[in-house]
Amino acid sequence: MAILKDISKYLKYVSITENEMIRNMKIQIYNKKRRHDSEAEEQVDEAAQDQDIEDALLQKSASSISEDQAPEKAQKKESHQVGPELTAEEQLESALEHLEITQDEYSDKLFELTNAYWDIQEKYQNQYDFGIILLDLETVKKQISSKIEALISKLQARAVSTFTSKMDELDKKFQFIENKLTATHYTIDDVLE
Amino acid sequence: MFKGADIIEDLENQLEFLKNKKSFLDEESIKLPSERFTRYLNLFLQPRSLRDLIEDKFSNLSE
Numbered sequence: 001m002a003i004l005k006d007i008s009k010y011l012k013y014v015s016i017t018e019n020e021m022i023r024n025m026k027i028q029i030y031n032k033k034r035r036h037d038s039e040a041e042e043q044v045d046e047a048a049q050d051q052d053i054e055d056a057l058l059q060k061s062a063s064s065i066s067e068d069q070a071p072e073k074a075q076k077k078e079s080h081q082v083g084p085e086l087t088a089e090e091q092l093e094s095a096l097e098h099l100e101i102t103q104d105e106y107s108d109k110l111f112e113l114t115n116a117y118w119d120i121q122e123k124y125q126n127q128y129d130f131g132i133i134l135l136d137l138e139t140v141k142k143q144i145s146s147k148i149e150a151l152i153s154k155l156q157a158r159a160v161s162t163f164t165s166k167m168d169e170l171d172k173k174f175q176f177i178e179n180k181l182t183a184t185h186y187t188i189d190d191v192l193e
Numbered sequence: 194m195f196k197g198a199d200i201i202e203d204l205e206n207q208l209e210f211l212k213n214k215k216s217f218l219d220e221e222s223i224k225l226p227s228e229r230f231t232r233y234l235n236l237f238l239q240p241r242s243l244r245d246l247i248e249d250k251f252s253n254l255s256e
Contacts, residue, residue: 103217110221156223163214164229167236170207174239177200181246 007124007137007144010116014147018154025105026096106159110152117148201247205240 016024120141128135215233218225225233 103214106217107221156221159218159221159223160225160229163211163218164225166211166214167229167233170204170211171232171236173204173207174236174243177204177243178239178246181243181250 001135003124003128003135003137007120007140010120010144010148013113013116013151014144016151018151018158021109021151021155022101022158023096025101025109026099027092029099029102029105030092030095100162101158106155110155113148113152113155117145117152120145120148198247201240201243204243208236208240211236 124137124141126136126138126141128137211233224230
């Protein structure tokens with residue numbers, strides 16, 4: 001039953017919670033950031049190798065610096081790979097806690113969810129009649145669709161909440177300055193403060 | 194330049210940053226609750242109002 005196999009890829013949306021979805025998004029951002037950082041490191045190394053002979057002296061000092069740093073890098077890599085698993089997990093948790101979901105990540109996820117929602121609506125019929133078998137997908141379609149809708153609205157609510165908290169923060173700063181300005185001052189120093 | 198000018202300028206920059214975030218919400222068709230939206234709009238009046246207040250303070254001092 002190719003249809004069942006095909007529709008089953010959307011079942012992940014039924015079982016996932018909002019927190020799990022957010023965590024997965026953060027992990028993706030974290031991994032992207034790590035990939036980006038390691039690529040940048042590689043580019044720096046390549047650039048150092050491509051330096052002109054005219055800059056030989058400079059290159060020499062650069063390579064001596066990179067040699068100095070090499071054991072540190074190796075140690076860093078080692079600590080990532082060899083370090084106890086719990087520590088790595090703790091590191092990841094701490095990084096995820098402070099990680100903010102980027103606009104791109106929000107957009108991508110909303111795009112993915114919306115696409116999945118319309119796939120479910122348009123790609124599959126409610127019933128498939130195979131002669132002796134009648135495959136009824138109506139309930140499954142409804143369940144998956146409503147769960148996807150819920151995930152979309154939670155994600156949107158989260159985006160709004162992030163925005164409004166930043167807005168409140170800024171509003172507070174404005175209010176603070178306004179209060180300072182409208183407060184009664186008794187000396188010039190108070191005013192200039 | 195008066196002392197508060199750079200602070201207001203910094204807040205204006207943060208306001209621009211917020212505007213960018215709002216554009217993102219608009220692009221994704223995410224609406225703010227009306228009360229929040231009004232507060233958002235009011236924020237843009239704040240720098241002018243603070244500058245006026247500061248000017249008032251300084252003009253009072255010079256009198």
